[in-house]
Amino acid sequence: MNEKIKLKTLAMEKVAQVIDSLSNEAKIRYRVAINEFADVYLDDELVFPELYYAYKQERSSYELQCTNGDKIIYRREHNEHVIQFAQTYFCLPEELFVLLITSCMEIMREVLPLGTVVELNPLHFIPEHQTSSPTKVVITKRFIAPTGYQTYFPYGGSIYPVGEMKKDTTIYFTEPLITNVIHTGYKDDMEEAFLLLVKEDFIVQKNMKSIEFSAQDMKRLQLEIESKERAGKR
Known part of the structure; x- marks a missing residue:
């Protein structure tokens, strides 16, 4: 099959x-x-x-x-x-x-494998971190569910070519924010089996959905991030 x-x-x-x-x-x-x-x-x-x-x-x-x-x-x-x-x-x-x-x-929908390099829409970033051109990101995580949410991020990754130079610098994003796939990572039969299992777990059994389909959760999470950033600057 x-x-x-x-x-x-x-x-x-x-x-x-x-x-x-x-x-x-x-x-x-x-x-x-x-x-x-x-x-x-x-x-x-x-x-x-x-x-x-x-x-x-x-x-x-x-x-x-x-x-x-x-x-x-x-x-x-x-x-x-x-x-x-x-x-x-x-x-x-x-x-x-x-x-x-x-x-x-x-x-x-297709899920991009680990190691894939993508360009993200600059509007994804909060104003002080926005750029005029797409940002390259290497996918290092997938299906990340924030604690206390019934939604998840399909992808998480690091800025190319910098990587994770500091703690808590992972960028979380959804499929619509990807403007271009520059390089596709490695994929085999284990990848296929993993994606089938995680989709069954998240979407069918736990009734979760990508955060792209929940404006309420997206706004709530953004407010939490902004609150943490303000606290860190004090």
Whole structure:
């Protein structure tokens, strides 16, 4: 079984969790459609990110043309979110809609291996540390969960070529902040097995999500960091 098939199997487990959270009436009505939607479109790298984009932009409706030529229509109806495809549809309340879309995105997306060198968007850094050009970072950590949070950072790393010259200089970041992959680190079968296990642990079993999908946690963490920095300057 190759990596994509294993990830898809794991994503379908998360889809089953979402379905189990529905009311009995909604389960009967939408179970088949939700499963069919996930089974058909998990392999399309554009579908779930595009639907999340439509949600974040607060679109009342959005039409998506899939790689295979299919058309998907998204509609927002008050606190309900409707996905119409292949002459069928399903409807989810906002919390479960977001959980379905983001969890599938996280499970199916590629995770860069240790040793990868990336460029980050300069806007990631607080004003006094911002630069006019992208900052190069070497990935040295992955799946870092701050204490007391139900969210995690997919990546942590050190500034290239400086490295960790001082304590507590690790930079934590999410996938959308990566503007360019300069060098890809080493990857083998152990890497594939590790990522499958950690995604199952974090996303399926512990119901965690990347901090990119929680503006509340991002703001809370930023305030904590700023408070520590002010305390350190006293």
